[in-house]
Amino acid sequence: METYQVLARKWRPRTFSELVGQEHVVRALGNALQTGRLHHAYLFTGTRGVGKTTIARILAKCLNCEAGLGPTPCGVCATCCDIDRGRFPDMLEVDAATNTKVEEMRELLDNAQYMPVSGRFKVYIIDEVHMLSRSAFNSMLKTLEEPPEHVKFILATTDPQKVPVTVLSRCLQFNLRQMPPDLITAHLAHILEQEHISCEPAALPLIARAAQGSMRDSLSLLDQAIAYGGGQIRQAEVRDMLGTIEQDFLLAILRALSIQDGAALMQLAQNMVERSLSFEQALQDLAALLHDLALAHALPEQQEALGIEEALMPLAQIWDAQTLQLLYQIAVQSRKDLPLAPDDAAGFRMALLRMLAFQPEIPSSQPSQPAPQTKISKPVLAVAASKGPPPSPGDWLGLVRQLSGAGMAYELARHSQLLRYADGTLHLLLDPAQRHLMSYKEKLRMALEALLDADIRVSIEVGPVTGSSLAATEEKDRATKQQNAVDSIRNDPFVQAVMGALGGKLVESTIKPKQEQDQGEI
Numbered sequence: 001m002e003t004y005q006v007l008a009r010k011w012r013p014r015t016f017s018e019l020v021g022q023e024h025v026v027r028a029l030g031n032a033l034q035t036g037r038l039h040h041a042y043l044f045t046g047t048r049g050v051g052k053t054t055i056a057r058i059l060a061k062c063l064n065c066e067a068g069l070g071p072t073p074c075g076v077c078a079t080c081c082d083i084d085r086g087r088f089p090d091m092l093e094v095d096a097a098t099n100t101k102v103e104e105m106r107e108l109l110d111n112a113q114y115m116p117v118s119g120r121f122k123v124y125i126i127d128e129v130h131m132l133s134r135s136a137f138n139s140m141l142k143t144l145e146e147p148p149e150h151v152k153f154i155l156a157t158t159d160p161q162k163v164p165v166t167v168l169s170r171c172l173q174f175n176l177r178q179m180p181p182d183l184i185t186a187h188l189a190h191i192l193e194q195e196h197i198s199c200e201p202a203a204l205p206l207i208a209r210a211a212q213g214s215m216r217d218s219l220s221l222l223d224q225a226i227a228y229g230g231g232q233i234r235q236a237e238v239r240d241m242l243g244t245i246e247q248d249f250l251l252a253i254l255r256a257l258s259i260q261d262g263a264a265l266m267q268l269a270q271n272m273v274e275r276s277l278s279f280e281q282a283l284q285d286l287a288a289l290l291h292d293l294a295l296a297h298a299l300p301e302q303q304e305a306l307g308i309e310e311a312l313m314p315l316a317q318i319w320d321a322q323t324l325q326l327l328y329q330i331a332v333q334s335r336k337d338l339p340l341a342p343d344d345a346a347g348f349r350m351a352l353l354r355m356l357a358f359q360p361e362i363p364s365s366q367p368s369q370p371a372p373q374t375k376i377s378k379p380v381l382a383v384a385a386s387k388g389p390p391p392s393p394g395d396w397l398g399l400v401r402q403l404s405g406a407g408m409a410y411e412l413a414r415h416s417q418l419l420r421y422a423d424g425t426l427h428l429l430l431d432p433a434q435r436h437l438m439s440y441k442e443k444l445r446m447a448l449e450a451l452l453d454a455d456i457r458v459s460i461e462v463g464p465v466t467g468s469s470l471a472a473t474e475e476k477d478r479a480t481k482q483q484n485a486v487d488s489i490r491n492d493p494f495v496q497a498v499m500g501a502l503g504g505k506l507v508e509s510t511i512k513p514k515q516e517q518d519q520g521e522i
């Protein structure tokens with residue numbers, strides 16, 4: 001039976017042309033090999049899994065291939081095959097992370113004086129060279145200073161800062177780049193095709209992004225995804241599989257929020273930038289977690305039946321029901337606002353800061369009690385009522401604006417359109433995207449009663465609003481303001497001159513109207 005060979009090993013490039021990216025290194029080495037102007041020591045730097053060891057081995061083949069010295073080793077001679085298998089007598093691979101002892105280094109280097117057994121050159125590949133002990137470095141330095149003609153050093157490290165200058169200065173250094181996600185995606189697709197493994201194309205960019213620039217990591221994730229999907233790769237399953245990474249971040253964010261640690265929140269957001277996680281996805285998943293928390297809070301005994309993660313349970317006790325609703329609302333709204341943010345990371349940070357700002361003054365350390373049934377508090381009514389004379393129920397937008405202090409009831413009103421007012425009943429139409437606000441119907445009714453000082457009934461249907469909800473009106477205003485901003489710039493004589501002279505084009509999305517009015521947003 002054939003044993004399964006991990007993809008990263010099976011697909012190690014054997015020639016420069018099979019290598020993905022790193023063209024700058026390939027070109028320089030290729031030229032040197034072609035012209036025979038070889039350095040005696042090379043240092044490859046770069047993060048894990050970008051091709052350092054791979055290039056070192058290809059270079060060893062180039063130097064020793066029986067078909068001749070050059071940039072394209074034959075790949076079939078005994079020497080090429082032995083090097084591919086890692087057992088060529090004149091190639092010595094040392095992992096400095098495990099062999100840092102000076103005696104071993106000395107023994108190895110003592111060998112350097114002898115002529116190669118079968119190749120042109122003795123090739124020393126020293127991986128993670130920064131891990132060598134001080135004395136091992138010194139012993140290597142002697143050979144580096146006066147290298148025999150037949151010796152080549154190929155050093156590799158993820159941490160060049162830790163390599164002594166005396167060593168650095170004797171090496172020709174190449175910095176390998178991180179793999180861009182699109183190159184990883186294309187490479188994975190190529191490998192899957194060769195392996196006859198079916199795959200939903202949308203799954204691969206998820207893996208590429210999660211690999212953070214490391215081709216090896218991407219291949220390990222691909223191995224996992226194949227195992228996870230039983231030999232097939234589906235987007236949803238890959239998302240599940242990778243989700244655990246993001247999930248850990250989101251849990252940490254909720255914990256930081258619960259203790260109101262703003263610095264930790266910003267640090268977590270920064271770490272997410274570095275891992276290039278998707279902030280849109282993160283906000284969506286954060287909303288899902290907050291939803292679970294709200295459920296767990298309301299029905300603590302049914303955690304298992306509801307399928308709520310164990311890790312969430314301690315958090316469910318920290319916030320009251322209303323704060324959870326608010327946090328949820330911020331996550332949902334911020335996700336919608338993401339296209340308006342300067343960039344996704346900024347939008348995400350603002351969402352976290354909003355959440356932080358809307359934490360209750362003192363996070364309740366009391367044992368959780370069932371939240372008091374939504375009773376609108378006096379201060380909220382006072383705010384709502386103090387904004388001028390009560391408008392008529394027919395002036396819906398005016399009415400809604402006066403509810404701006406009423407929290408979630410305001411949100412519900414803001415996303416609803418008035419269908420009609422008859423016999424003391426307000427018939428509203430709620431934007432389907434906001435149907436989760438339906439649960440604030442009673443709160444809204446009470447706020448309206450207080451505002452209008454009359455008995456009010458509220459009836460809400462869900463359906464596409466036609467543009468006369470406050471939210472839709474504000475959105476329209478914003479679009480108009482944007483268009484005005486674009487127009488005023490387009491009509492600016494200077495801009496017109498520039499566009500005329502240079503054939504420039506206006507990128508409208510980069511134009512922002514001046515300072516948005518405070519629209520009473522959360």
Ligand SMILES: Nc1ncnc2c1ncn2[C@@H]1O[C@H](COP(=O)(O)OP(=O)(O)O)[C@@H](O)[C@H]1O
Binds near residue numbers: 009018
């Ligand atoms: N530039 C690359 N092109 C194609 N595959 C790569 C590349 N870099 C790494 N890999 C894959 O990752 C595996 C490990 O790469 P390696 O060269 O050992 O990385 P490191 O930079 O850590 O030494 C290789 O066997 C190969 O499958």
Ligand SMILES: [Mg+2]
Binds near residue numbers: 052053054127156
């Ligand atoms: Mg390596």
Ligand SMILES: [Zn+2]
Binds near residue numbers: 065066067076078079
């Ligand atoms: Zn060969």
